[in-house]
Amino acid sequence: MKITDIRATTVAVPLEAPLLHSNGAHWGRFVRTIVEVEADNGLVGLGEMGGGGESAEAAFRALAPYLEGHDPFELEALRFKIANPTASLYNNRTQMLAAIEFACIDLLGQHLGVPAYDLLGGRIRDSVPFASYLFYRYPGASGVPEVRTPGQLVEHARALKAEHGFTVHKLKGGVFPPDYELECYLALAEAFPGDRLRYDPNAVLSMDEGVRFGKAIEHVANDYLEDPVWGLEGLRLVRERVDVPLATNTVVVNFEQLAANVLRRSADVVLLDTTFWGGIRACVKAAGICETFQVGVSVHSSGELGIQLATMLHLGAVLPNLTYAADAHYHHLAGDVIEGGKLPYDGGRIAVPSGPGLGVRLDRDKVAEYVELYRELGGYPYDRDPGRPGWYPLVPNERWADPAVPLGAL
Incomplete structure (x- = not known):
């Protein structure tokens, strides 16, 4: 061939x-x-x-x-x-x-x-668990409401849990001031006392903000605090001060960075991305190293359609040390490019395709x-916000000044 x-x-x-x-x-x-x-x-x-x-x-x-x-x-x-x-x-x-x-x-x-x-070592699970992956959002088409307040966030999480069965909830943060997002995160913890939580501000908090936020959630049922600050050294300093596991998908995306994290532990959990690492096989190799050195493993989402989701599912099927629910933007999609439409969730999990190869085909x-x-x-710039013309991100970030101001429709 x-x-x-x-x-x-x-x-x-x-x-x-x-x-x-x-x-x-x-x-x-x-x-x-x-x-x-x-x-x-x-x-x-x-x-x-x-x-x-x-x-x-x-x-x-x-x-x-x-x-x-x-x-x-x-x-x-x-x-x-x-x-x-x-x-x-x-x-x-x-x-x-x-x-x-x-x-x-x-x-x-x-x-x-x-x-x-079967080409990657054989499956050890038939389905892969996923987190709810919650975002603050603008109002969408057909009356889809904005998510901005703690109440709106909890309501959105309840709806996703009812529809898809999620028992792990991840809040994508770094949008509003840390104290406000802490209020939102604690509202989730109160609303879902039996579920696990994780928070990811995409590495834009200052060191003081990252430590303060981490210490304020130590009592919560956290999976981990993901990329609160930028860089391996920044993560290491937060890890020394906070009693919450730290995770990253931003600063451990190749084997040299993984070696640095093994030698000088900064992150307790590495989120493997089948795209960022250069393929499924690279993620399997990285997971083996993580298993040896007792680094936790999860699966990162980079905005997948059904094809890449299938790669994430096949990866999750073969990793014995996948002890955390995977991330996925998938439930935020209004459609997909694969035959049969979007792959369904069942009890917060998606079944691993069992057909030949990736097990998905294109709907032409x-x-x-x-x-x-x-x-x-056309396309759009990832690092711009259509609701804030002229704004651009900084690290540490300047977040939305007033959470009380409605986000407004696009």
Whole structure:
């Protein structure tokens, strides 16, 4: 089996409402690049990458002649062909490698008639648990309400729990002042006394704010405090002062950083991202190192559609040390590009696809619909907020000045 072609298509898939985060916002849609790798036996493997547009599509087109004739079984050679670590000083292709690795693993599974998890060591669980992943948000289409106050946040979490069965709740913070977000977080803890919680301000708190927030939640049933401040050294200093496990998805995203965290412990939990780490196989390797050195493991979400969600599920299926619920933006999507629509939650979990390869296939009509939506709306800057023209993020961040002011519709 040899690669004969690579195709890349940009789509915009709507969200139920625009989601706020410390660095800006998701502007009511996710822009993603769908990657198709075709082989000489007629099979097509699927991959996915965040962002898109002509430059992203052109980059994948440029790889097509370079990878033509490559055997998808040769995944280690693929890594060096696309993202040689020394060449990455000049051309970081890690996320492109991930998308093509996804597609190659999908090809291998289809070719052999086995699910991807069988190629990764075999599944040890049939479904993967997920956290609710709560965002402050602007009002959305069709009357979807804003989420700004503690009461609105609790109501939103109740609705998600009732619909999907979540028992872990993650609040994406860094939007409002820390004391206000602490009030919101404690309201969640009071409303869901039997559930676990986690808080992630995307590393924009000052050292004093991070320590103060961490100490104020020590009595809560926390999974962890994720990236309260920036950098491994900052996390280490907070960890010394706060009796809450610390987690990161921002400053441990490769093996050199993982080694630094092992030698000088800063984070107790590493959130593995199948895109940021360069593929599913890299995350499996990293999880093995974490298992050896007793570093906790969870799975990070970077705004996935069904293709990347499938990679997260196959990863979660094979990791014995996945002791935390995974993150997913998935329930905020208003649609998906895969056949059958969005994969369902059941009791806060999503079943691992059991079909060949990744176990998902494209709904061509939906892809066409979301291609047109991208052509209509285009992309958006991740680090800007459409509700605050002229604002840009700082570290430590200058957050929304007055939580009492309604966020307003877009």
